[in-house]
């Protein structure tokens with residue numbers, strides 16, 4: 442419970458729109474942080490201690506501009522953006538990972554947590570209701586396509602949110618929606634979560650349809666057809682999957698999206714405080730843990746997500762004969778080989794998305810009283826299904 446709270450309470454993003462992140466499936470992104478403002482410029486409200494102009498620091502719309510300069514005292518404010526971890530912290534993180542690996546989850550518990558993960562999320566939603574996760578009001582700012590689709594003059598549109606939980610993403614979108622022909626399918630594999638969404642006073646069947654669906658299954662959600670969805674929203678859901686489920690999950694997302702449709706993705710990043718502070722008995726696989734309440738969490742890095750959505754990961758897996766390294770340039774050694782070999786090889790999915798943007802959102806949070814630094818790290822990306830989808834290899838005639 443405390444783990445979740447720490448992970449979720451501050452995860453509204455800095456304004457990634459202040460970064461220029463451009464990329465295609467083949468081109469690495471250029472992630473340029475704009476230069477900090479000149480020192481003699483007037484104090485912006487988020488750096489001011491003056492109560493008359495000091496903006497509330499949890500307001501996501503000011504994130505992105507709190508640069509930590511060498512002349513700054515880091516303990517003067519409670520949050521800074523774009524801060525890389527320092528060498529002391531990196532060494533501390535590595536020491537923590539080594540100790541986590543040395544005391545993994547027992548084989549018995551690993552089976553218990555991986556066999557029926559929905560059971561643990563059902564328990565979670567029995568204990569925590571919609572008040573648990575913060576409403577994700579920043580989404581339309583971070584993902585402009587959501588803003589476009591919710592405008593009054595927009596064409597009819599369908600959004601599919603997977604891992605919708607109690608609706609903290611879905612309901613803020615609907616609250617801002619002016620498009621009379623917008624339908625949001627909110628799916629979750631937890632029946633308790635779906636019940637929470639359906640019982641909300643904001644649930645209006647004209648605009649939102651909640652249903653139970655496991656993204657890693659081989660079916661599609663209720664009333665959702667192939668090539669029918671404009672946007673798939675994935676907010677802190679892929680981290681709940683085991684690496685073995687990624688391929689089938691990406692395949693399902695690909696199937697439901699229209700050609701040209703887009704994935705909006707946000708999730709935990711490698712080295713986030715929530716990862717570093719895991720103690721003994723929580724490590725299941727590299728970067729994959731189980732929390733005290735039985736829910737699972739993975740921490741991604743950029744290269745891995747590029748391989749997963751850009752297709753390189755599946756190519757490399759497909760070519761498990763040894764020469765994959767020469768053929769695939771989108772992955773390198775830092776993607777864990779154990780992860781690759783454990784991916785669900787039964788799925789033959791090899792399609793790839795265009796990576797429109799993919800970036801790391803880093804923030805340094807400060808407990809000013811105890812002088813503790815907390816490094817947070819999230820991944821955010823937009824992935825587009827190509828307009829012209831590669832057709833499968835023609836079947837070889839047996840005649």
Ligand SMILES: C[S@@+](CC[C@H](N)C(=O)[O-])C[C@H]1O[C@@H](n2cnc3c(N)ncnc32)[C@H](O)[C@@H]1O
Nearest residue numbers: 562574604606609629630631655656676677681
């Ligand atoms: C960390 S919560 C995020 C909830 C919501 N997206 C938000 O940001 O407030 C992860 C959610 O993913 C759901 N989930 C986990 N694995 C899933 C799966 N295989 N298929 C569908 N939903 C899943 C869980 O039940 C949970 O509601």
